[in-house]
Amino acid sequence: MDTNIPLSAQPRVVIVGCGFGGLKLAQALADAPVQVVVIDRNNYHNFQPLLYQVATGALEADSIAYPIRKIFTGQQNLFFRVADVQGVVPARNLLQTSIGEISYDYLVLATGSLTNFFGLESIERNARQIKSIPNALNLRSFLFENLEQALLTSNPAERQALLTIVVVGGGPTGVELSGSLAEMRRGVLPKDYPELDLQQMRIILVDEGAAVLKPMSTASQQDAQRYLEELGVELHFHTTIRSYEHKRAYFSATEYIETANLIWAAGVNGAAVPGLPDEALTRNKRLHVNRWNLVQGQTNIFAIGDVASMVTEAMPKGLPMLAPVAQQQASHLAANLQRLIHQQQPLNFTYRNKGVMAIVSRNQAVVDLPKQVHFKGFFGWLAWLFIHLILLVGFRNKAVALVDWAFAYFSSGQALRLIIQPLRPRGDDLGKRAAEVLAATPDYTAPPPAIQEPSLNSQEASCLAGD
Numbered sequence: 173m174d175t176n177i178p179l180s181a182q183p184r185v186v187i188v189g190c191g192f193g194g195l196k197l198a199q200a201l202a203d204a205p206v207q208v209v210v211i212d213r214n215n216y217h218n219f220q221p222l223l224y225q226v227a228t229g230a231l232e233a234d235s236i237a238y239p240i241r242k243i244f245t246g247q248q249n250l251f252f253r254v255a256d257v258q259g260v261v262p263a264r265n266l267l268q269t270s271i272g273e274i275s276y277d278y279l280v281l282a283t284g285s286l287t288n289f290f291g292l293e294s295i296e297r298n299a300r301q302i303k304s305i306p307n308a309l310n311l312r313s314f315l316f317e318n319l320e321q322a323l324l325t326s327n328p329a330e331r332q333a334l335l336t337i338v339v340v341g342g343g344p345t346g347v348e349l350s351g352s353l354a355e356m357r358r359g360v361l362p363k364d365y366p367e368l369d370l371q372q373m374r375i376i377l378v379d380e381g382a383a384v385l386k387p388m389s390t391a392s393q394q395d396a397q398r399y400l401e402e403l404g405v406e407l408h409f410h411t412t413i414r415s416y417e418h419k420r421a422y423f424s425a426t427e428y429i430e431t432a433n434l435i436w437a438a439g440v441n442g443a444a445v446p447g448l449p450d451e452a453l454t455r456n457k458r459l460h461v462n463r464w465n466l467v468q469g470q471t472n473i474f475a476i477g478d479v480a481s482m483v484t485e486a487m488p489k490g491l492p493m494l495a496p497v498a499q500q501q502a503s504h505l506a507a508n509l510q511r512l513i514h515q516q517q518p519l520n521f522t523y524r525n526k527g528v529m530a531i532v533s534r535n536q537a538v539v540d541l542p543k544q545v546h547f548k549g550f551f552g553w554l555a556w557l558f559i560h561l562i563l564l565v566g567f568r569n570k571a572v573a574l575v576d577w578a579f580a581y582f583s584s585g586q587a588l589r590l591i592i593q594p595l596r597p598r599g600d601d602l603g604k605r606a607a608e609v610l611a612a613t614p615d616y617t618a619p620p621p622a623i624q625e626p627s628l629n630s631q632e633a634s635c636l637a638g639d
């Protein structure tokens with residue numbers, strides 16, 4: 173296979189990843205005297221902050237994704253290839269990819285992050301995650317399929333497990349997902365499933381810490397917590413899920429909650445590309461970078477966004493993994509690369525925090541702005557809608573999202589409750605995966621299997637079990 177990227181007299185900047193950071197950087201280099209090569213394993217840019225809305229049927233997957241080739245139409249100095257980057261060989265300025273080797277003069281890693289299961293193998297194997305569009309579509313199918321299953325079983329324990337959703341991780345993803353599920357339980361499900369007793373349906377949000385939305389202000393944390401409680405989300409703090417086998421989520425050696433729906437939103441690791449020295453990696457697999465985004469120990473390899481760990485005076489643990497950080501670093505690096513090409517000294521990056529927000533449900537969002545300005549409720553929700561609409565790529569996506577949101581607002585219902593990828597076999601052949609899922613269906617009379625790292629006290633245990 174040949175990558176067929178023409179050689180150029182200009183320096184070649186290879187950007188791995190076309191998420192928030194990679195996209196912005198490639199656009200910012202449109203008029204620079206460089207050849208830009210963008211590589212992504214997908215042929216679309218994914219707007220991750222709205223993945224949970226795809227998972228709960230509020231938005232179409234197509235409205236949060238945008239074809240990369242369409243974004244770069246007319247950008248003469250850019251070549252895009254769909255490929256998986258498997259390694260980097262810094263000594264030879266070479267990338268190893270699924271379509272062959274690609275050389276670079278400057279390499280920018282903008283590969284984002286991956287779900288961190290903290291080495292808990294049973295959770296990685298059996299829980300659902302929400303990091304990509306396929307994940308979100310699968311989760312949607314899975315949730316609705318379990319509701320269909322709940323109608324069919326005559327075993328009360330099995331029905332309760334099918335109607336119990338446990339979300340692990342009280343960050344923005346966990347909060348937004350739990351809020352959206354609780355809203356669905358209140359608005360849409362009674363109409364769709366009049367035969368189900370939805371009083372039985374439990375939405376449980378679990379976190380190891382003492383509050384939701386840890387990086388936000390105390391006021392936002394408390395408001396979000398109140399909104400969730402009003403929606404009937406059960407909050408369990410100081411609680412760690414340690415394993416998940418046979419639809420039992422264990423939080424101590426013998427104590428568990430039966431749930432067919434465990435959603436893991438408890439953390440992420442940097443998606444570093446193999447080939448860089450271990451010293452360049454942080455504990456959660458991000459790359460140490462300096463204030464120019466230069467990877468530690470390298471002279472022409474940069475990292476931006478989630479995969480980069482940049483420590484500043486204000487943020488000694490590294491800048492947060494947020495879309496604005498990736499975008500601002502991209503713009504800054506575009507200018508610095510041009511300085512380097514003109515043999516000028518690069519400039520240090522400074523993060524401008526323009527605010528953070530999280531939505532819980534309709535009319536309920538929390539917003540923290542700089543200078544300790546906090547607002548919430550309807551105006552917070554409007555601000556959230558407005559910002560996300562602006563940030564979505566492409567007019568069509570903005571228009572479709574707006575229509576979907578308006579429909580949901582006025583009808584109290586998510587429109588897209590389709591089971592696209594069923595996990596249980598039907599009359600047709602759904603293959604190996606369906607058989608695996610079926611094989612994992614628990615025997616509700618079986619003794620619990622052995623688990624790892626028991627620790628929680630009995631008070632927390634009985635609290636989670638709903639005693």
Ligand SMILES: Cc1cc2nc3c(=O)[nH]c(=O)nc-3n(C[C@H](O)[C@H](O)[C@H](O)COP(=O)(O)OP(=O)(O)OC[C@H]3O[C@@H](n4cnc5c(N)ncnc54)[C@H](O)[C@@H]3O)c2cc1C
Nearest residue numbers: 189191192193212213220221257283284477478493494495
């Ligand atoms: C569910 C969810 C909700 C979020 N909500 C918010 C929010 O409300 N506000 C906020 O600011 N941030 C939010 N974030 C975080 C935000 O999405 C990230 O900070 C942002 O996407 C980081 O941008 P990035 O460019 O570093 O990486 P990404 O946007 O993740 O892009 C990485 C790209 O690299 C590609 N890639 C990775 N590895 C390879 C490889 N080996 N070969 C080829 N291609 C590769 C991927 O396909 C992807 O396109 C959320 C994240 C998630 C998952």
